[in-house]
Amino acid sequence: MSEVEVIDKAKFGRFHYSLLGILGTIWAFIAINTLSVSFVIPLISKEPTFQGSLSKLGAMGSAALWGMLVGAWSFGTLSDYLGRKKALGLAITLFGLGSIASSFAGTLDQLIGLRFIVGLGLGGALPVASSYFAEFMPTKIRGAMISVLESFWAIGTIVIGIVAIILKASWRSMLLFGGSVLALLPLILWLPESPRFLALKGKTRDAEKILERIFGVKAKVEQPQETRAKVTVLELWQKYGKITLMLSIAWFSIAFAYYGFFVWLPKFLAATLKITVFKSFQYFIITAIAQLPGYWSAAYLLEKIGRRKTLSGYLLLSGLAGVMFYNYASSGNVSMILTSAVLFSFFNLGAWGAIYAYTPELYPTEVRGSGTGWAGAMARIGGGLAPILAGRIMETSTVGIAVLVIAIVSIIGAFDVFILGKETKGTKLV
Numbered sequence: 001m002s003e004v005e006v007i008d009k010a011k012f013g014r015f016h017y018s019l020l021g022i023l024g025t026i027w028a029f030i031a032i033n034t035l036s037v038s039f040v041i042p043l044i045s046k047e048p049t050f051q052g053s054l055s056k057l058g059a060m061g062s063a064a065l066w067g068m069l070v071g072a073w074s075f076g077t078l079s080d081y082l083g084r085k086k087a088l089g090l091a092i093t094l095f096g097l098g099s100i101a102s103s104f105a106g107t108l109d110q111l112i113g114l115r116f117i118v119g120l121g122l123g124g125a126l127p128v129a130s131s132y133f134a135e136f137m138p139t140k141i142r143g144a145m146i147s148v149l150e151s152f153w154a155i156g157t158i159v160i161g162i163v164a165i166i167l168k169a170s171w172r173s174m175l176l177f178g179g180s181v182l183a184l185l186p187l188i189l190w191l192p193e194s195p196r197f198l199a200l201k202g203k204t205r206d207a208e209k210i211l212e213r214i215f216g217v218k219a220k221v222e223q224p225q226e227t228r229a230k231v232t233v234l235e236l237w238q239k240y241g242k243i244t245l246m247l248s249i250a251w252f253s254i255a256f257a258y259y260g261f262f263v264w265l266p267k268f269l270a271a272t273l274k275i276t277v278f279k280s281f282q283y284f285i286i287t288a289i290a291q292l293p294g295y296w297s298a299a300y301l302l303e304k305i306g307r308r309k310t311l312s313g314y315l316l317l318s319g320l321a322g323v324m325f326y327n328y329a330s331s332g333n334v335s336m337i338l339t340s341a342v343l344f345s346f347f348n349l350g351a352w353g354a355i356y357a358y359t360p361e362l363y364p365t366e367v368r369g370s371g372t373g374w375a376g377a378m379a380r381i382g383g384g385l386a387p388i389l390a391g392r393i394m395e396t397s398t399v400g401i402a403v404l405v406i407a408i409v410s411i412i413g414a415f416d417v418f419i420l421g422k423e424t425k426g427t428k429l430v
Helices: 003-009 014-044 054-079 084-102 108-134 139-167 171-190 195-200 204-215 233-239 241-262 265-273 277-289 291-304 307-328 334-362 365-396 399-420
Strands: none
Touching (some): 003 195, 003 204, 014 084, 014 108, 014 139, 014 171, 014 265, 014 277, 054 241, 054 365, 084 108, 084 171, 108 334, 139 171, 139 277, 139 291, 139 334, 195 204, 195 365, 233 365, 241 265, 241 307, 241 334, 241 399, 265 277, 265 334, 265 399, 291 307, 307 334, 307 399
16 A cells, blocks of 8 residues: 555544644644733733834734744745654744743833744744644545644633633733743654655655554555655746635635734723723633634534535634624623624634645645645735734724724635635545
């Protein structure tokens, strides 16, 4: 059997559970490091040396996202040359050390710069981890399992919410906590390299040894006849233009909606519910808990109705939940405002689970890292713009209008996937 047949026919066993546990924990820490800014913003605004306009605070919220823009493409490409495992280890080291350093920032400008560095590693870890995980998953459960991996984001979101309440006003301690991801590096060293990547690079004997060690099956691995020495942005657009266009819009939309909403969620809730920011942290956890069933329902539907319908449907429903939030924003109706926030959280994060399962299946192995890296970069543009724009809208208008803009962008993404997307359920990675 080839390495593809061995992986596709393997039963989900001990190795898969270990891989899910390690990468899932890393995924949770990516969420912790990304969303810590949601709690840092309202806390640092009370300190004289960190005060600034809502637009500048939004820029601090976006700093890691701009770093993720660079990191997604850079590490995605790097993983196609050095390997998934090495690129992932480097990305984790970068955002772990960056988070520790940012906890010692003395000014808002310093914090913005350090958050950008954190973002470089965060942006690199996401596409590399998803590609690496996908390349070990059997075809029939690959989509569902990638969605389960993505659900660890919700766990990280819940954890950082609890940590924020426990630590109260200590935003520096929250950032320091994010750096504890470095303790996972020994586990990364334990993981094997992707056999698919090794075969592509001509290291067939190494690939065979890994397959035998993991699955107990001897395989005959052959190097593909054609290999590519370099993957460029131009190549992605020339040979995979429709796919790349669809993913660019979809990733921009989903990230714009997510980061625009969740970076400012404590502020949104405090303003519409007339509560303190610290009280809003508790409601934040409620919305985060709704993300888990969002992921799980998407994981089920990915294999039931397919990737395209699940992703477009969840993007549409999250957008409609945002419209609902807008309708009740000035009403003072606590139950409806919270319900709309919970529904947005449920469907938006379910869409994330779907898009992470969908994207690696649309590109072949030799460009998968680069393709997912490009898609991740588009997400960082959307995610980077959203907090700044939302902050500016709140300065000139209302919280409700800010959420309405976020909702419209999510709906645009839904139609993009439905019209331009193609179904990949049941297809084998090539």
